[in-house]
Amino acid sequence: MHEMEEELMATLAGRVWQTVQQYPVKTALELGEREFTYRELYDAAASFAQSILELEDPNPFVAVMADKSFSCYAGILGILIAGKAYMPVNPRFPASRNLIMLRKAGIRVIIAGENADEELEQVLDDYENEIFILFPEEIEWREKTTMIPRIVDPDQPAYLLFTSGTTGEPKGVPVSNGNVTAYLDFMHGSYEFYPQDRFTQLFDLTFDLSVHDMFLAWTSGACLLVPEDTSSFAMSRFIREKEPTLWFSVPSVVNVMDRMRLLKPEIFPSIRLSFFCGEALGENTARAWKTAAAESRVVNLYGPTEATIAISRYDIPDEPGKWKVEIGIVAIGKVFAGNSFLILKENIEDQTGELCLAGNQVVCSYYKNEEADRLGFFIDNETNTRYYRTGDLVKMDDSGDLFFLGRKDSEVKISGYRVNLKEIENVLEKYESVRQAVVIFDSREPGAGSILAFIVLKEDEKTKIEEQLNLLCRDALPWYMVPGKFIFVDEIPLNVNGKVDRSLLMKRFHDGK
C-alpha cells in the first residue's frame, strides 16, 4: 500500500473515500423515499469541506445542528474530509444545554440544517464567540469532485460528544480517528458486511451508536436506511417496507414493539444480524426479538462513549439453553482484542467490581475537564497502563464472559441515553424555593422506567410548584432527563451512615405515604 493510502486509511473520511472509489453509483443513503449514491453524498460532503477550509478556523471542532437530512449526513462527512471533528447538536434539545456544549467546544463554525433557523437563533442569541453558519442553500455545490480527504494524525478527534455529568454540566468526550478505526477494524474482522447490506440508522446523532451505523455501512459499500419516523411505533412497518439486513437499536425499542404484540414469529425475515447496545439487554427482550427475526444472529454489545461505541460483545447462541444470563440480563461477553480490562474490587474475595478499560478504543481524556479526568481515569502502577473507570459493576465467569450487574454511582440508562441523576438534582436545586432534591430512577416502572424527583421545599413556601419545576427541567434538560413525577416530601430520610436513604424513599412512595 502506498504511504498516502495508508495514511488515508487511518482516518474515517479516508475509509469512506475509498468506498466511494469502489462503489460510486451504489446507494449510500436512503432517507424516507429519497436515495443518494456514494458519489452524490461525497460531492456534497466535499462542498461542505471546501467551505470549511476557506474559513481557516483553527478550532478542531465544527458543529452540525440539524435534523437527520441529506445535508446533515453530508455535513458530518464534509467536516471529516476537511480534517476536523464533528460535534452533533440536536436542535430539539434545550437551547441552554446546546449553548453549554458550543461554549465548551469553543465552536466557531456550524453547519445548519434546513429547518434549524429558529433553534439556532435561540442558541446564538447568548453566544459570545464570532460564529460562521454554513447553510446548505448557500454552499457552492461541486460535482464529480476530485477532492481527497485531509490526512490527519490518527490521534486527532473524529467527533466530540457530550455525556451527562455530576456537576450539572455535560462532559465532552473527544473520540479520535484511531479510536473509531480500531472499532471498525474489529467489527469488520468479526462479522461480514456486504455492499448489498442495508443498515438501520435509528439513533440520534448525538448518541455514539449512530457512528456504528454510518461508518460500518459506508466502509462496506452498503446502504444506510434512515426512517422518517424514528419512534418505536413506526419500526415494525419500517422493517417490513425497507427490509434492512442489519438491525441496531437499544433494547427499549423491542420492548415497546413486544408490548404492542408486533413481534410475531418470523415477521422480519430480512434481518440477518442484529446488534443491541445502550442498555442492559433483558433475556425476555432477546427472546422476543429472536422470535420475530428468526433468521438473525443476535449480538449484545456493551460500551460507554469513552470506549468508542462498544468494547465487548456476546454472540447469543441459537440454542436457548446455552444463553448466558445473570439476574435476567444477557451477558456482555468478552472485551474486544486490542483492549484490556480489569475489575476493580473493594475486597479481594468480592465477586463483583467496577469494570475499568484500556486500549486502542479508549479515549485519552475528557475535553478540557481536569476534574472529570481525575475521577474517570487512573494509572495502574503494575502495568503502567492508563485505565478508564466505567462506573459499571460487573462480574466474570470462568470462561471470561462479563456480566453487567448495575452501576456504582447515580448514573442510569434511559432509552439508551446516559443520565446522571445528580445533574437533574442540580438543575432542581437551582430553583429558589427548593431546599433539597433527590432524584431516583424507578426501575419498577414498565419499559423505559421513570424518573422520580423528591422535593423538599423551603419553610416559607406554601404553594406546590410542580408546574414551574417541570418547565425549569424542560428548559434545561433533554426530554429523556425530565422527571416523570415530582413528589413533595417534608424531609429526606437518611440511613445510619447519614446518606440519603433511597430505598426508604421509594418504599414510602410505593406505599403511598
Place this chain on the structure above:
Amino acid sequence: MENEIRKRILEMISGKLQRFSIKESEIGNNFDLVKSGLLNSMEFVDLVASLEKWKGTEIDFEAALDAGNFTTVGGLTSAFLPVG
C-alpha cells in the same frame, strides 16, 4: 361511544395535562399524544393497555398503526370503536 372513549382518555392523561398546563378544551382529535411530548412511547403503550383493560378487548396494533394517526386522540379513539 366515541365521546365515552375520548372522555376516558382525557381522564387517564389528566395528571399530565395539568402538569403541562394544557386545558382539556385545547385537546382536539388531531392532538398527537406522543409527538407533542406529552407521553413517551412506553407511557402511550401503558395508556392503550389501560384502555384495553377498561373495554375488555384487545386492539390490533398493526392495523391501528397502519391507519397513520394512532397516537392522536382521534386515532386512538377510533382504534377502540367497533369495526364496520
